[in-house]
Amino acid sequence: MITPTELKEKSADLVKENSEFHWRESARLAYYAIYHEMCIVAQQYNIDLENGEGGRHKRALDNFAAYSEVASDFVYFAERMKQYRIMSDYDIYTDFTKDNANAQQNLLILCEDELAKM
Secondary structure, three states: OOOHHHHHHHHHHHHOOOOHHHHHHHHHHHHHHHHHHHHHHHHHOOOOOOOOOOOHHHHHHHHHHHHOHHHHHHHHHHHHHHHHHHHHHHOOOOOOOHHHHHHHHHHHHHHHHHHHOO
């Protein structure tokens, strides 16, 4: 089994590399790390992440945001992370820079700060 912490650590390692492939992978892992951390917190607070419209991640983020103002603040940053993840996975003909990967790391920290307030 792999943990969100392991995903974060690998993401932090990859952002230090000097290739677009590694920066894209770093952004992807950072998003999934924070998504799974959110799922752990949701379970602790009995937040149902399954109900609603849209795909699994959209439903989870929407339901989490509805829980509290702090959770909503978390989702604001998590949705920005999701956009970097989408760019890293799907926009392969567009440059993904080290700055993009570092921005994703900064958003991860902001998300963790919000989760810590819950």
